[in-house]
Amino acid sequence: MNYEVVIGLEVHVQLKTKTKSFCGCSTEFGSEPNSQVCPVCLGFPGSLPVLNRSFLDYAVKVALALNCKVQEYTKFDRKNYFYPDLPKDYQISQYDLPLSREGFLDIEIDGRHKRIGITRVHMEEDAGKLIHQQGVSLVDYNRTGMPLLEIVSEPEISSPLEAYEYLNNLKSIIKYLDVSDCDMEKGSLRCDANVSIRKIGEKALGTKAELKNMNSFKAVKDALSYEIERQAQVLDSGGKVVQETLLWDEKQMKTFSMRSKEGAKDYRYFPEPDLPPFIISADRIGEIKKNIPELPQEKKMRFMKEYGLSEVYAQILTCDKEDAGYAEECFKAFADKDKKPVANWLIGALSAIASSHNRGISEEKLSPENLIDLIVLVEKKQIISNLVGKSVLEEMVNTGKSAEAIIGEKNLAQISDSSFLENLADEVIKENARSVQDYKSGKANAIMFLVGQLMKKSKGKANPKLAQEILKRRLENV
């Protein structure tokens, strides 16, 4: 049977303010357990929270970038539940008057555009981390009180791939704002997914399952695909989907039930009396808005318009803010109006090298000017072939030397001396009678083999275009 998929994502993003949400403790990652704590974030009796203004500023920035309406009047609430990683046994969060609502995020898949609604973006404090060892459980409170944003999407995502794209775009936007590392492995971005299916055409939502414990965007996609398939099988066999929380097991590529969610848990929310409600002035919002940089979507449109790139290319090059900046410098350093050769080198050869180093293209020590020099030598002056160019690029990245220096040192310049090439062509023709015969009998492809032989003899330095011309000419006379 065919089903329609309904997915909603709940993303938690840890903001990289210098200090925690409500105290002066450092937010640095990876420190000695319980070294970044104080009476406030440990919830010691008598301690009181004080809002970190950068937390609010960062939060407003994200809300605006996600096209949300920032509320003028907002407040914090307490979410009450007992757990050892929560020192006060309540979490300072936002309930009925969140910082912002009604935003959206655009995604595109195979040229098809879709707008996903964002229900709300609100502020809350993070909990600590439990470490379970044999027989004992330990608590690290370094993470306690770190500033978090909860970004809740509308249930408008209709496939695992859309969810994947939503997450990619969300991460891209937040990284552009420079307010979070969005690193799922370090836990600075976490994602839970709600998923249900229903018969196509049906209005009522199916029973949903909540998926947790996905450690990468790919894991989110895989877990959703698995879960959709599972629910479809349940329904196909006449069963009913149970509302429950499922944990994704990445090794087994399966979900496991954590607990059944029979009724909503009662968190007994009420307004946090230690933090008076606050008003965010329109001026302040305006000020923050002014500091929002060009976001990936706008940059992509501009790259298409200004540099004549295809949407796919522009999308790839604008995904990361630093890489986009690097690409733009390269485009500017390239004199021709048509920037496609530059885009090809960036997305092709350079990206391949950078990703083999686990880096972005902007992180390689290669100045845009040097890269453009190389591109000019290959594409315009044809001093070296594309193939040689790639190896020169690799050496440039590794050594920091210029293209010309490497070509000079290694004597890599292409040979365009026709008398020398003619001699080589004659040799090749003599030594490869069979292929010559093939060519003569109409197998046009045989010429490529002969060019290859010539290139081999020249140790790769022959100008391949010229070599082919000369070979063709000589073959006519054979």
Add this chain to the structure above:
Amino acid sequence: MKLNTLTAHELIEKLGRNEIISSGIVRSLEERIKEVDSKVRAYVRKGAQGCQVTSHKDGELKGVPITIKDNICTEGFNTECCSKILDGFKPPYDATVISKLKSAGAAVFSLKANMDEFAFGSSTENSFFGTACNPWCLECVPGGSSGGSAAAVAADEAIWALGSDTGGSIRQPASFCGVVGLKPTYGRVSRYGLIAFASSLDQIGPLTKDVRDAALLTNIISGHDVKDSTSVDMQVPDFTKSLEKDIKGLKIAIPKEYFVEGMDPEVKSTIEEAIEKLKTLGAEEKQVFLPNTRYAVPVYYIIATAEASSNLARFDGVQYGFRAESGKSGTEGSLIDMYKRSRGEGFGQEAKRRIILGTFVLSHGYYDAYYLRAQKVRTLIKRDFDEVFKDCDCIVTPTSPTPAFRIGEKLDDPLRMYLSDIYTISANLAGIPAISVPCGFTKKGLPVGLQILAKPFDEEMLFRVANAYEQATEWHKVKPKL
């Protein structure tokens, strides 16, 4: 004259003239404690710590000692809210009021004052360390929850003291023990380091032998604190200046509703005499109405318990204080077991009652009917006061409907116990300042307190009226015979 019987301002004067030294005051207090505290039980953990003091003699207080309620954090000294669940808790920091006192030159007593567990009570009977007694009648309660602070001051076991007031916890014991007690405006004094009972109602305030001391102490502890977002950033006047003003022509409001059923006839007549006294000093009496006051007790017991249920969640046996040994181990069941046992054994009856009440009123499906409605009525109560203060300078009421009651008398009847706060609770709900001053005695010799209330941040009015009254009477000079 024994130094422990003097007021702080008298001692500061003597210290200034080098007639006495600070350690002499401490010694006289130690002797007095040794002499009478086995009867009064104003202090807790006497054996454990002795009378260490931290003093900075350079400030204006010149080393005058001060006694602190057991719910205000004192660095390195046990602060346990008179609860088993905070067993052995020594805060690694001082409350803001303590830092302020230290830099003003106070000698902070390590011995802490007895109180109802977590300030839950009106009699100090709910202390894990045992009931404190009223110095005027040892069979009676000293009031609560700052009963230890009030009794210590009344019995000359303290020069002055800090208490906390969530629904009358400074004023009612001040009234029962015949001392002065002030609850400042909400936001006037930092709550940082006060172990929270109900965050939107709690305020720290002074318990003293006279109004001048109360003004002096309020001067020191008041002011904005960056560590407390609910403390208000505004200029603090010199409250001792208010003591120079008379009360001629002031309009004093008498709320009709406060003088009806349930009120002890002796208290009634004493208060009426006090009002007459104020009139002879030149004040004008005006009858007013505070119609929503009748909802104050239920509103208070919803809001205060709701906040308390959340504030006390952190006492779970994980980080500090008392932890019961878990029966099982290595399972999630063992964690829940630890929570249940630690809280079950660590909290007293009244604390449990309030946690359960507060958890209930915040629960899904009840929140709107209880908590939300209570907040709305709270606004109405505040409006009643705003209305009165439009054309009155202050309001005068009894502090408590009865004098000190007998130990055990109301312990099994929480509702009757809760009603003893009927006149004090509204000030906390409205956030306004209020003071209690001694205004006479019953035939049995139990003190009666007069409560004066003023508009927000007008403590000056309270000191002015209270001081004028005190100067015209002798009640504050009478000492209990122990």
